[in-house]
Amino acid sequence: MWNLAVEQHAHWQPGRKAAPGFTEQCRQLTQAQAANPWLAAGSVTVQQQALKDHSQAKANFFRRTHRRPTWRRRGQNEGFRIVAVTPGDVRRLSRKVGEVKVPKVGWVRFRWSRAVADGVKSYRVTRDRAGRWHVAFALVPEPLAGPGTGAAVGVDRGVLVSAALSTGELLNAPTVRRPEKARLLRLQRKLARAQRGSNRRGKVKAAIARLKARETDRRKDWVEKTCTRLAREFDVIAVEDLKIANMTRSAKGTQDAPGRGVRQKAGLNCGILGNGWGKLVTRLEQKAQGRVVKVDPRFTSQRCSACGVVDREARESQAAFRCRSCAFACNADVNAACNIRHAAGHAVAARGGPPLGGPANREPQHDGHLLVG
Known part of the structure; x- marks a missing residue:
């Protein structure tokens, strides 16, 4: 849905009729669902939020605060956003396991790594390059208070x-450890010998992504x-x-x-x-x-x-x-x-x-x- 919105705006030229906004795109989405059963089988909430995210990205671009929205590729920035979350859509099963209700999918378990604050109205499900799926509940945290000593x-x-x-x-x-660096070097050499498009190359790329994800996680935790x-x-x-x-x-x-x-x-x-x-x-x-x-x-x-x-x-x-x-x-x-x-x-x-x-x-x-x- 994001790529369709990008393509629609890519054909717009200055001087022509203004490119369709979020409201017009939602109307076109309703017509497309009626004509394509495979599109209607998906969640309309997810599809509308993709259009809304693209509309916000275009607004940020014209305000000169962000770059121009580009195509989404497979394996990069994959995910979707769900809004209008009710308290019953998230529940805790045990100390480390919880469940969230995803439209058209049902209940999906996740690792309960931190408390879900009250009043959460939306969440985003994403997939990183290492193949891991994450769910993040949107909430603006309060800033931390200083000691008040003027330090x-x-x-x-x-x-x-x-x-x-x-x-x-x-x-x-923190960075990758010495054994991980040696393994990363071996995987990169193996990747250079693998044939493009082969299953072997895909497995090697996934292994490299998992090593890189460890380094990224450690750096984020340190920050x-x-x-x-x-x-x-x-x-x-x-x-x-x-x-x-x-x-x-x-x-x-x-x-x-x-x-x-x-x-x-x-x-x-x-x-x-x-x-x-x-x-x-x-x-x-x-x-x-x-x-x-x-x-x-x-x-x-x-x-x-x-x-x-x-x-x-x-x-x-x-x-x-x-x-x-x-x-x-x-x-x-x-x-x-x-x-x-x-x-x-x-x-x-x-x-x-x-x-x-x-x-x-x-x-x-x-x-x-x-x-x-």
């Missing part, structure tokens, strides 16, 4: 160190726990205002003007995306609403947090920083995090806010259910 922290995101705090703590996002901890321990959280989409753009160039250092840039892009830079800040802004300050990232790695002198030669290595003016030395990522916190203090003061305080500011000497049936 502030600077967070410097990196590749080798996922997040360095101005308190001196270094945090690293959630880290954001929750920072939101509860600090009243102000300072981060760099980075344009991650531009930073992870490919360097391969074009056939006429090929890029340089393509392999090195690809490795850097993987490191940035693998450490969850964007997800970390997004979840911080959601959990600590109004308490996340974005600062200018320029010279944060070259400025001494003790005397304020900017010296590009002060960073002796990736991890070592030694100021040639005042002889201050510390971890380079921690020094950058301190500069980020200082910049946030200036930004808060410029807005007329109270000075940042608290013991944490001294310079230095961590929602979906899985369907099981």
Whole structure:
């Protein structure tokens, strides 16, 4: 249904009659169901929600907040949304198992990984690339409250160190383990030898997707726990205002003007995306609403947090920083995090806010259910 809506809008050209909206598409859907029994056999709720999601995606595109809606492919972004959920549509069977009523399907069991809040009106069923089905109940959570002490922290995101705090703590996002890396390499070699379109190739791709899903799950879990901890321990959280989409753009160039250092840039892009830079800040802004300050990232790695002198030669290595003016030395990522916190203090003061305080500011000497049936 989504692809049909995309195709319908793809033929629309400026100057012609306006493309049909959600109401007109629902009327056309009723006519199509009457003419096609196979379409009528599906849930009209699911089909209408697919049209509504596409309509919302188009509105977001014209507001310049999202990209243009594209075709959905098999195995990617598969799922559907159910609305008008009643309390009787979700029930708990045991401590770890629950059931949800899916239209035209019946009761489907899922792993009860967290409590389903009261007042839930909709849920979405999705399938990831590893072949796992998930059900997520829609609910906007309340933001977390800070300690109220005025404590502030600077967070410097990196590749080798996922997040360095101005308190001196270094945090690293979990990744695949050494045995899993070896198995992933074997599977990738096996995939290169498999014939396209064969069943063997499909099984190898599914095995690779399961390994990748483990890494993704661990990174998401680390991001959630880290954001929750920072939101509860600090009243102000300072981060760099980075344009991650531009930073992870490919360097391969074009056939006429090929890029340089393509392999090195690809490795850097993987490191940035693998450490969850964007997800970390997004979840911080959601959990600590109004308490996340974005600062200018320029010279944060070259400025001494003790005397304020900017010296590009002060960073002796990736991890070592030694100021040639005042002889201050510390971890380079921690020094950058301190500069980020200082910049946030200036930004808060410029807005007329109270000075940042608290013991944490001294310079230095961590929602979906899985369907099981």
